[in-house]
Amino acid sequence: MRSRLRGAGAAAAATALVLVVAGSWVGYRKLAGSSCSGRIELSVTAAPEIQPAIKATADKWVADGAAVDKTCVAVTVTAAEPVDVAAAVASKHGVTLSGVGQASGTTVTPDVWVPDSSTWLLRLKSGGATAFAPANSASIARSPVVLAMPEPVATRFGWPDKKLTWTDLLRQVTSSKPLRAGIVEPTQDAAGLSGLLALSAAASGTGRAGSPQAQEATIGALRQLATNRSSLRQDLLARFPRSSDPSAIAAGLSAAALSEEDVLAYNSTKPPVPLAALYLDPAPMPLDYPFAVLPGIEPVKASAAKVLFEALSTAHFRNRLATQSLRGPDGSWGEGFQAPHGAPSPASGGTSAPVGQGGTAGLDPATIEKATSTWSVVTQSGRMLAVIDVSGSMRSKVAAANGATRLQVTVAAANQGLQLFDDSWSIGLWTFSTNLDGPLDYRQIVPIKPLSSNRNALRQGLASVKPSNGNTGLYDTMLAAYKKVQEDWEPGKVNSIVLFTDGKNEDDNGITHKELLAQLKKLRDPEQPIQVIIIGIGNDVSKAELEPITAITGGRPFVTADPTKIGEIFLQAIALRPPASR
Structure with a gap:
């Protein structure tokens, strides 16, 4: 509190x-x-x-x-x-x-x-x-959002005479010997969010918006901040040095985005090492008390x-x-x-x-949504099975994507999302259609394993994904994917399925919608939850068909008529995951 x-x-x-x-x-x-x-x-x-x-x-x-x-x-x-x-x-x-x-x-x-x-x-x-x-x-x-630094550290950066920028801070945070910067969980704290937005904007300036260089700079900065994050403001403040001894200053927190009021309140307690308030350019969004x-x-x-x-x-x-x-x-x-x-x-x-x-x-508002979603994905761990529809309709061209097919747009979004996950994630890849692997509607491309040993295999697996001539075997695939994730359920992580599809179930030889729901109800274990996220692409997807599935399993269906939006939706979907079970 x-x-x-x-x-x-x-x-x-x-x-x-x-x-x-x-x-x-x-x-x-x-x-x-x-x-x-x-x-x-x-x-x-x-x-x-x-x-x-x-x-x-x-x-x-x-x-x-x-x-x-x-x-x-x-x-x-x-x-x-x-x-x-x-x-x-x-x-x-x-x-x-x-x-x-x-x-x-x-x-x-x-x-x-x-x-x-x-x-x-x-x-x-x-x-x-x-x-x-x-x-x-x-x-x-109003209270401006400032960069709070112990005064001895701030002095080394030229305070109070030198005016610093968020780009200067980004450079320090991502250097070979990074500044010990921290943050109050930005999804739960407005000053933390303001600092996150300012630092993300600085990272975007390192290259063309959305470019690999800009994304790499953003991810690097967020991961550094995450090492010293706290869900409680008082806990973060307690990490600033509590002694003027040089070793204590070196070991303590060196910087954090806080409000001006926070700095004044902290200094009013007469700490051994007061905090300096640095007003970085460009000025971040202040607290405005509506x-x-x-x-x-x-x-x-x-x-x-x-x-x-x-x-x-x-x-x-x-x-x-x-x-x-x-x-x-x-x-x-x-x-x-x-x-x-x-x-x-x-x-x-x-x-x-x-x-x-x-x-x-x-x-x-989309900027806030993207910043908080990116933060959530980059700074959390999980176990996920990605399942991609390769039915014939995924060959359809997307006008807004320079003629790329739905499948190509989906694979590109998956590749981009892969960069956000650190090596603590475990991810696997399936594709599905009908009769894709003999009588089975689905095929395992890459098993669920930690990215520390699986990242290259996933990249190669995504590169190999091609459309089939089959239909959409959605129900059989969903049931099999749920059983697979449940089979090796991992405590301490959010175990999830993310399925991309552009159509309704079209497998006359498979289970029915009613049978799928009945089996999912039977399989569901509250002690070992599995979140199911379904991302529907195009106008042929039935949200009414998908919602009962996610209502049972936990999760949510996301449907967009514009396939170019699936990257943004994927980010939002992963960010809305529940806390990991232990």
Whole structure:
């Protein structure tokens, strides 16, 4: 859990908020009266570091007689990690976020959510929560994302006089003697995600976007970061040197993407080795603390939330933010804010963004999805059987792929995906059609073995894949593949099947859909789960045929009419895997 490292915010939370009869705050006076009846209970959940400032403001508003249309307002402001609320919201809307996991069941979705970053809102929307359309979502605070370094290490890099770039960091992270850089799990932490996006962008700049050079640089950087990753921010902070002894500094963590507020909170504890905040170019996406009124709340609550937002838009609230080491939404700071050494002046515009747009204005949700999916695939281990349809219809040409066939596009995507997996993965390869190997609809090309000894065989196997003249023997193949993966099920890894197909089952001599489902139910062992992912290509695939299969086994069917998208879908599919069973 993310927790504050200092107690100064507690004293500041008790400071009275002076009301000004000016600007948007007039809206409050128009709605509030000297007396009220009834009760509107507004629940607000905020990131832990901003919760004290919001609570102090809300408490003052309630103490002064908060009301909407003569109805009294009570506001409860609780602190919760954004990843926990995101999991609860995702569960409510029936979607899964890469790397987030299942909701704990103890976190309740509030009326108003103030996460640390708008990226949570973007990820929920792009993840499939189509009904998730929060109102407002304007930023109420800001904290730039910086590269945190122990001061002695930062000094060696020219801090505070020299301005570093993310390309400089990439070079250090991937050198023969790499910098000990770490990261908070970017699928669960907004500052970690911001750093990941910035470093990935720097890696993409090493070659043409999507080129082998760019992919190699990205994979190398992510694997280096993964060696010092942590799912808990406090755990990562504990890895910074706790002694000024040179050997302790050399053995400790040397760099991590954190928020400015994190650095200030850490240094407020007077550690033996303070952290320097390096503001790298180009400036990464900041934490922007959106005020998100969640969909489905009652109109009277929405009205109360609107007035509360006005109270959080005043100079007085900005001063409360300063006591929490947070800036105002435009990047400027209130009274008492102690800016880190070398922090850009708000007047320079270096930390500013248009008020109300948040820190993600113009950010493509697909970029976030690709970054989190790539991270998940590159940094996890698994055991997988890839099964590729080689039926006659896979000869069809794909106009968007310069005339390459469906099979060629599929093999190219598999080859590209192979580069993402490290040697700890175990992967095998089958092809299928009808009567492909005597009476069998499937053929083993490469057995499931660790990539440490199997990588070249898989490359050669993929190069040998050719289309047949047969039909689509989907059901017999799926059952045989499930039995094969179950046969040598490996603990500690996600055991999975990824099957690529462009059609429905067309094997009149094989088992039926009903028989397949019945046998899978019988074979399924909750103690040894096998995730089945089916990637359907083209317009002839029946999602209704595939969904009952993955509903039994665990997994999900992905169907695209555009075969050129299967590389992206493959990445998303692998990233959505459940935690490994042990």
